[in-house]
Each structure stands twice: as structure tokens, then as C-alpha cells.
Amino acid sequence: xxxxxxxxxxxxxxxxxxxxxxxxxxxxxxxxxxxxxxxxxxxxxxxxxxxxxxxxxxxxxxxxxxxxxxxxxxxxxxxxxxxxxxxxxxxxxxxxxxxxxxxxxxxxxxxxxxxxxxxxxxxxxxxxxxxxxxxxxxxxxxxxxxxxxxxxxxxxxxxxxxxxxxxxxxxxxxxxxxxxxxxxxxxxxxxxxxxxxxxxxxxxxxxxxxxxxxxxxxxxxxxxxxxxxxxxxxxxxxxxxxxxxxxxxxxxxxxxxxxxxxxxxxxxxxxxxxxxxxxxxxxxxxxxxxxxxxxxxxxxxxxxxxxxxxxxxxxxxxxxxxxxxxxxxxxxxxxxxxxxxxxxxxxxxxxxxxxxxxxxxxxxxxxxxxxxxxxxxxxxxxxxxxxxxxxxxxxxxxxxxxxxxxxxxxxxxxxxxxxxxxx
Ligand code: GDP
Ligand code: IMO
Ligand code: MG
Numbered sequence: 010x011x012x013x014x015x016x017x018x019x020x021x022x023x024x025x026x027x028x029x030x031x032x033x034x035x036x037x038x039x040x041x042x043x044x045x046x047x048x049x050x051x052x053x054x055x056x057x058x059x060x061x062x063x064x065x066x067x068x069x070x071x072x073x074x075x076x077x078x079x080x081x082x083x084x085x086x087x088x089x090x091x092x093x094x095x096x097x098x099x100x101x102x103x104x105x106x107x108x109x110x111x112x113x114x115x116x117x118x119x120x121x122x123x124x125x126x127x128x129x130x131x132x133x134x135x136x137x138x139x140x141x142x143x144x145x146x147x148x149x150x151x152x153x154x155x156x157x158x159x160x161x162x163x164x165x166x167x168x169x170x171x172x173x174x175x176x177x178x179x180x181x182x183x184x185x186x187x188x189x190x191x192x193x194x195x196x197x198x199x200x201x202x203x204x205x206x207x208x209x210x211x212x213x214x215x216x217x218x219x220x221x222x223x224x225x226x227x228x229x230x231x232x233x234x235x236x237x238x239x240x241x242x243x244x245x246x247x248x249x250x251x252x253x254x255x256x257x258x259x260x261x262x263x264x265x266x267x268x269x270x271x272x273x274x275x276x277x278x279x280x281x282x283x284x285x286x287x288x289x290x291x292x293x294x295x296x297x298x299x300x301x302x303x304x305x306x307x308x309x310x311x312x313x314x315x316x317x318x319x320x321x322x323x324x325x326x327x328x329x330x331x332x333x334x335x336x337x338x339x340x341x342x343x344x345x346x347x348x349x350x351x352x353x354x355x356x357x358x359x360x361x362x363x364x365x366x367x368x369x370x371x372x373x374x375x376x377x378x379x380x381x382x383x384x385x386x387x388x389x390x391x392x393x394x395x396x397x398x399x400x401x402x403x404x405x406x407x408x409x410x411x412x413x414x415x416x417x418x419x420x421x422x423x424x425x426x427x428x429x430x431x432x
Contacts, residue, residue: 011268012216012226014253015336017233018272018326020280021251022306022313024338024421025273026050029066029229031419031429032271037224038074039067040216042259043249044231045082045114045144046091047137049307053424057098060307064091064105065229071101074219076212079110080249080259082144083156084119085201107205108212108260109157113198115169117176117189118143124184134245135282137308145248147172156209159202166195213261220266228256228267234326235280242369245284253330271418272332274323276340276405279313281306285372288316288352302342317350317379320412325365327415334418337406341390341422349384349405352377353412382408390423395432406432 015032017023030052033039046062052069053059059069063083067073077083092102118140125143126133136142147153152172158165169191177188219226232251235241240252249255253270257263277298280286289295298304298315305312326332343349355362355375362371385399392398398406398420410417420430 010220010223010225012220012228012256012262012266013269013271014228014230014256014267014330015271015273016230016253016330016332017236017251018274018323018330018332018335019233019278020235021231021233022049022279022281023233023273023275024336025230026052026061026066027338027421027424027426028271028273028336028419029227030054030069031426032227033067033070033073035225036067036070036073036227038076038216038219038226039065040076040078040212040226040228040260041065041081041231042078042228043080043251043255044247045139045141046084046087047139047141047247047308048231050229050231051307051424052426054426059098062091062308063088064095064102067227067229068095068102068105069100074104074106076106076215076260077108077111078212078260079108080255081108082112082114082141082148083107084114084139085159085198085205089201089204105208106210106212106215107156107208109155109209111156112144112148112153113156113159114140114144115154115172116194117173117180118147120180120186120189121176121184124180124186128184133283139308142248156205159198160206160209162195162199165199166191169195216260216262220262228260230255234329235322237329240329242284242372245282253332269334270330270332271334271336272326272330272415273336273338274326275318275338276343277302277315277318278322279304279315281309281311281313285369286314286316287355287372287375288319288377289314290316294346297346298342302339317352317377318409319352319377320409321352321355321363321365323409323413327413332415334416335410335413336419336421337409337417338421340402340406340420341388343384343405344389345386346384348381350379350381351409351412353380354378390428392422393427393430395420395430398430
């Protein structure tokens with residue numbers, strides 16, 4: 010059975026956690042393939058709310074094996090705490106599987122993330138300060154330390170020593186910080202290794218076997234298309250490949266293994282952190298989206314910037330990921346807006362754009378070209394059948410569907426697992 014990918018089609022926080030958890034009801038494996046604890050995936054089951062940062066959203070389903078692939082970066086202290094928190098809430102995390110090849114987030118990565126942002130001043134990216142960028146930088150400059158190194162103390166200390174030689178120079182000479190002690194870090198990490206060891210395996214082989222055994226494998230993206238290191242609004246992006254293409258490298262399977270790509274998009278759009286945002290609303294309408302949508306970050310608590318749905322960006326996400334269907338979330342938040350606007354193009358000077366512009370400058374100085382559709386006043390959060398939605402809501406969904414050219418197969422009308430409509 011070909012695998013399914015759930016991917017963020019905007020700037021993150023589209024509701025991937027909710028949609029993944031909903032789809033996980035029939036899945037056997039839920040696999041993270043990139044990112045780390047910069048992600049914040051909120052899942053609501055009954056009266057309980059879970060905010061997962063590193064462990065795949067499938068963990069709430071007892072029949073699912075949650076997998077953290079080699080493409081992820083792992084802060085072991087966060088992983089252990091997340092597993093303990095789940096256990097204390099009656100969820101068994103023993104089945105979590107972690108790649109031996111995933112890279113570790115080290116204390117100097119977190120420190121560097123924070124000081125580099127401070128030094129950037131007004132140019133800062135607005136990262137989550139979890140050490141994500143510096144950890145991926147070390148991976149690609151071949152100075153990273155991997156999960157498997159934790160189980161060979163001699164190699165671990167050697168690699169740590171090499172890394173610290175450079176990092177301490179950077180911290181002390183470039184950023185005016187105190188140096189970090191090898192002994193303290195080594196003791197802390199080697200101690201954590203014992204907790205992690207039972208979970209570590211060759212996750213590529215695990216997923217390969219699952220696919221051969223006709224199991225349902227669901228890949229859960231973190232972040233979103235516009236935060237992708239290659240295809241996003243660089244440099245205001247994360248340091249990994251959240252797009253569907255990231256799956257193959259991030260777990261170690263071939264592209265023919267994927268048969269379905271579900272793009273998760275909010276019925277409006279939000280972004281947290283810096284960077285261009287053509288449909289951003291700096292007015293009471295945007296404020297209402299923040300309030301009604303509870304648009305505050307799961308990880309950092311930061312207020313998310315909000316704006317009207319951007320179908321130029323959404324069409325771009327369809328293309329970049331090969332999205333075969335859309336899960337359209339938070340449409341309940343748009344109830345009682347008298348009219349809804351949808352960006353169908355951008356205008357900059359004499360030029361109009363109906364495709365995502367090649368030159369990023371356009372995203373800063375363009376005006377969105379909007380089409381307006383009628384809103385609805387009813388609360389739709391209790392509706393479970395597509396045909397019971399107000400005609401204006403169906404019209405909005407079908408209007409967007411036509412603009413982006415792929416079906417909206419799922420509509421989400423609330424944070425709860427059950428607040429999901431199959432179209
Ligand atoms: P993710 O990072 O893509 O998993 O999204 P987040 O969990 O960071 O943010 C989405 C927020 O919206 C969470 O608080 C969810 O509980 C909530 N949510 C998800 N789907 C819906 C929906 O259809 N309606 C409403 N009102 N909230 C939703
Ligand atoms: P989920 O999976 C929204 C943003 C940060 C910042 C930029 C780089 O919950 O959708 P990083 O710490 O990754 O180096 O920060 O990316 N960012 C997210 N925004 N949702 C996320 O994850 C994000 N993860 C990172 O705000 O702008
Ligand atoms: Mg989130």
C-alpha cells in the first residue's frame with residue numbers, strides 16, 4: 010500500500026496535528042521526516058488537549074507505531090520529557106521508534122540560535138530558538154553528532170570535543186558568551202542515552218518492511234511549504250525540507266513508495282516569525298482571526314500574524330508537493346465574517362502575478378488581487394455532514410477548490426478529532 014504524506018501547505022500551524030491524528034485512526038505507522046521540537050502540533054481528544062513537538066501525532070492512537078526519522082533533529086531532553094508527559098497522561102510512548110541516523114540538538118545549538126538571532130537585530134528570522142538551524146548547519150557541514158554516537162562514549166566525547174573547539178571560539182569571540190564545558194554536556198547526554206536506547210532502530214528498514222507488509226504508513230510533515238529551506242520565503246524559513254520531497258531523504262525510501270499527498274491548509278492563513286506575507290491583515294479583521302482562531306503559537310506562545318486565504322501561495326504548494334487533495338481547516342473561525350476575501354493574484358507596479366513570483370521582492374511590495382464571496386453567520390462547529398453546511402460555506406470551499414485545482418476532501422470545523430467532515 011503506497012504511503013500517504015500530510016504536509017503543511019502554508020507557513021505552518023495549518024492543523025497538521027489534528028488532521029494526522031484523525032487519519033491515524035486507520036494508520037499503522039505515523040512518521041516524522043524532518044524538523045524537531047520547533048513544531049507544535051495540537052490534538053484535542055474529548056476534554057484533553059495534547060501539544061506534541063517531536064513525537065508524531067499518531068502516538069495518541071494505541072495501534073500506531075510513531076517513528077522519528079533520520080531527517081529530524083532530536084533534542085534528547087525534550088524527547089524524554091515528552092515521553093514522560095505522555096506516560097503521566099495515560100499514553101504509552103514505549104512504541105516510539107527513533108532513527109539511529111538522526112542528528113542531535115546540542116546545548117550549543119540552542120545557545121547559538123538565541124545569540125545569532127539577537128545579533129541579527131531587526132533582520133532576525135524569529136526562530137523558535139530551539140537550536141534547529143545550528144543543528145542542521147552542523148549536519149551539513151559534517152560536524153553533527155548523531156543518535157548512534159550516544160552509544161559509543163569514546164566516539165561521542167571525541168566528536169563533542171571537535172565541535173566544542175569551534176563552538177566555544179564562536180561563542181566567546183564572536184558572540185561574547187561564556188564557553189561551554191565538555192564534561193557537563195557529555196555526562197548529561199550519555200546519561201540520557203540509556204533512556205533513549207530502547208527506542209533506537211534503523212527506521213528506514215522499519216518503514217520499508219511496513220510498506221512491503223502492506224501497512225498504512227502516514228508521514229507527518231512539520232512546518233509548511235512556505236517555510237521550506239528551498240521553496241519557502243528564504244531566509245525566513247526553517248532549516249529543513251517540510252515539503253513532500255523531504256520524505257524520501259528524511260526516512261530513506263524511494264519516491265515510488267508515496268501514493269497520496271494531503272496538503273493541510275487553513276481557510277485563512279497565518280505565519281509566526283518574520284518574513285513577507287502579502288495578505289497579512291493589520292486591522293480589526295486580522296485581530297478577529299487571531300482571537301477567534303486562538304492564533305497563538307503552540308511552542309513559543311507568540312501571536313500569529315493572520316490574513317485572508319492566499320490561493321497563489323496555495324497553488325504553489327499544490328505544485329511543489331504534488332498535493333493530491335486538501336484538508337481545509339478552521340473554516341469555523343470564518344463564521345460571522347459578512348464577506349470573505351480570497352487572494353487570486355498579486356499586483357506589483359504594472360505587473361500582475363497569478364503564479365508565485367520568482368523574485369521574492371514582489372512578495373513585499375505587491376497588493377493582493379482579491380475576489381470576494383459572501384460569508385455566513387451560523388456557528389458551523391457542530392456540523393458533521395458536508396451538505397448540512399450553510400450554502401455560503403460550501404460555496405467558499407468550492408470556490409477555493411476551483412482556484413487551486415485539487416479537491417478539498419476534508420473540512421475541519423473544530424479542534425476536536427470528531428470535528429471533521431469528509432466531503
Ligand atoms: P499544526 O502545527 O499544523 O499541527 O497546527 P497547530 O496545532 O500549531 O495549530 C492549529 C490550532 O488550531 C490548534 O490549536 C488546533 O487545536 C486548532 N485547530 C485545528 N483544526 C481546527 C479547526 O478546524 N477549527 C478550529 N477552531 N481550530 C482548529
Ligand atoms: P508547525 O509544525 C509555524 C517558523 C519560526 C520562524 C522560522 C524558523 O507547528 O507548523 P526555526 O526555529 O525552525 O529555525 O524557525 O520558522 N516555524 C514555524 N512556524 N509552525 C511551525 O511548526 C514552525 N516551526 C518553525 O517561527 O519563523
Ligand atoms: Mg504548530
